[in-house]
Amino acid sequence: MAVKGWQRAQDPALLVLTSLAAGPMHGYALIKDIESIAHVTLGPGTLYGVLNRLEEQGLVEPLAAEERRRPYRLTGAGAAALRERLLVTSKVATVGLRRLGTAHA
Amino acid sequence: MTGPAKLTLLSLRTYPAWWQEHYREEMEALIDALTKEGRSSLRISLNLLGGSLRARILGTGAPASRQLWSRRTQTALLIATLPWFAMIPLVAIFSANSGEYGYFHGSQGARLPRAGVYAHNFESIVFGLAVVSFFIAVFGWSRLHDGLAKGEKKGWLPRASLVAAIFGAGLVLVALPYGLYTATARYCFGNIGTRTSFHCVMKPHGLTIAQVLAFTGLALLVVAFVLAPFVIARAVRRCDLPDISLRSGSRVATVFSTLFAFMAVAISGCGVAAALQPIPLKGMSYYLERSALGGWYILLAAAFVSLAVVSSLGTFSARRSYRRMIALEG
Numbered sequence: 001m002a003v004k005g006w007q008r009a010q011d012p013a014l015l016v017l018t019s020l021a022a023g024p025m026h027g028y029a030l031i032k033d034i035e036s037i038a039h040v041t042l043g044p045g046t047l048y049g050v051l052n053r054l055e056e057q058g059l060v061e062p063l064a065a066e067e068r069r070r071p072y073r074l075t076g077a078g079a080a081a082l083r084e085r086l087l088v089t090s091k092v093a094t095v096g097l098r099r100l101g102t103a104h105a
Numbered sequence: 106m107t108g109p110a111k112l113t114l115l116s117l118r119t120y121p122a123w124w125q126e127h128y129r130e131e132m133e134a135l136i137d138a139l140t141k142e143g144r145s146s147l148r149i150s151l152n153l154l155g156g157s158l159r160a161r162i163l164g165t166g167a168p169a170s171r172q173l174w175s176r177r178t179q180t181a182l183l184i185a186t187l188p189w190f191a192m193i194p195l196v197a198i199f200s201a202n203s204g205e206y207g208y209f210h211g212s213q214g215a216r217l218p219r220a221g222v223y224a225h226n227f228e229s230i231v232f233g234l235a236v237v238s239f240f241i242a243v244f245g246w247s248r249l250h251d252g253l254a255k256g257e258k259k260g261w262l263p264r265a266s267l268v269a270a271i272f273g274a275g276l277v278l279v280a281l282p283y284g285l286y287t288a289t290a291r292y293c294f295g296n297i298g299t300r301t302s303f304h305c306v307m308k309p310h311g312l313t314i315a316q317v318l319a320f321t322g323l324a325l326l327v328v329a330f331v332l333a334p335f336v337i338a339r340a341v342r343r344c345d346l347p348d349i350s351l352r353s354g355s356r357v358a359t360v361f362s363t364l365f366a367f368m369a370v371a372i373s374g375c376g377v378a379a380a381l382q383p384i385p386l387k388g389m390s391y392y393l394e395r396s397a398l399g400g401w402y403i404l405l406a407a408a409f410v411s412l413a414v415v416s417s418l419g420t421f422s423a424r425r426s427y428r429r430m431i432a433l434e435g
Contacts, residue, residue, distance in 0.1 A: 026131065026134075026135075027135035028135050028139070031139070043148065043151075043152025043155075043156075044132055044135050044136055044139065045155050045157065046156060048132055048156060052124075052127075052160070053165050053166070056165055067134070068133065068134035069131055069135075070130075
């Protein structure tokens with residue numbers, strides 16, 4: 001049974017970084033990609049709040065604007081931070097799943 | 106342009122200038138795309154308002170300009186401290202409508218029930234904190250006044266406020282004692298100007314000159330009190346406060362927001378405790394907000410909580426901006 005509100009607990013910054021790992025994207029493409037990979041809808045205020053923070057931390061950078069849309073891409077530091085975070089998450093997920101498997105066996 | 110689209114555009118305009126310079130165009134493109142897809146404009150607007158509030162409070166991504174962060178600190182200090190001017194009338198409403206409510210069944214030694222005692226204590230805490238906040242406000246004003254630009258040409262607003270305050274205080278001090286105690290009935294002309302009305306046979310009608318003057322004085326004081334936050338806001342926005350004023354301002358704001366938070370808790374606690382009292386028995390008294398306030402008590406408590414939240418957000422933003430400003434100097 002799915003617990004309501006559980007998916008909202010996902011970190012938008014992690015979702016944006018994960019999405020940008022596929023290559024440069026502008027705002028709309030990011031929202032659509034995050035919806036497809038995590039079933040989470042980010043509003044424009046949330047998305048640009050996250051992009052702003054990540055930009056200031058040097059984890060993403062803007063590219064030249066295409067008409068009104070400006071794509072963003074992951075920086076080297078952003079890729080490293082994402083890899084580190086995903087490894088930890090993956091380890092937690094593996095342990096959690098193994099324990100669940102043992103408990104429910 | 107449709108209503109919801111206008112709302113979205115207005116929400117986007119609530120972002121700070123530096124943010125709009127950087128992101129506005131691409132955000133507009135994104136909002137256009139989302140709206141064409143049939144997403145709710147209201148939801149988008151609410152999300153934008155939340156983002157705008159975050160951007161204003163945190164200032165993440167704002168240019169590394171000392172002047173900008175100094176101005177941000179000043180604005181945040183105003184947001185943190187000006188709620189005091191709204192808090193004081195609320196305390197007056199609370200004070201006029203709360204208290205121990207009579208002794209039932211004529212018992213002289215009537216006592217409050219336990220919940221009533223708690224309500225009474227909470228009420229005392231609110232008044233105590235209001236008095237402390239007054240002294241903090243005077244201290245804060247004295248520190249702020251030192252930092253305001255000297256010799257600047259003053260507009261009509263500060264003058265009007267000052268004149269209203271001086272005349273109001275004068276009239277109240279001179280006339281109020283007479284206004285309060287002088288007989289008011291035309292049957293008691295002989296008593297006007299004296300401090301007694303006990304010789305009046307009939308219930309007095311109308312106002313004496315002393316009372317008219319006293320009420321005029323009170324009205325002028327109210328005008329001065331209402332104008333004061335605008336005068337302060339205008340004076341602060343027109344000048345660049347020195348670092349020392351910003352630092353002491355941040356401290357005053359912290360104390361203010363803490364006091365407001367305690368007052369909001371105490372007022373809420375008072376309401377809850379009053380509601381928990383049992384029906385008064387013989388020999389018991391009863392604490393409650395009078396019927397004039399009644400169900401509005403919840404709104405009063407909500408107003409206190411809202412002001413406390415606004416002040417806390419302002420304080421948080423002021424302290425953050427001040428630290429950033431100092432870091433930029435280094």
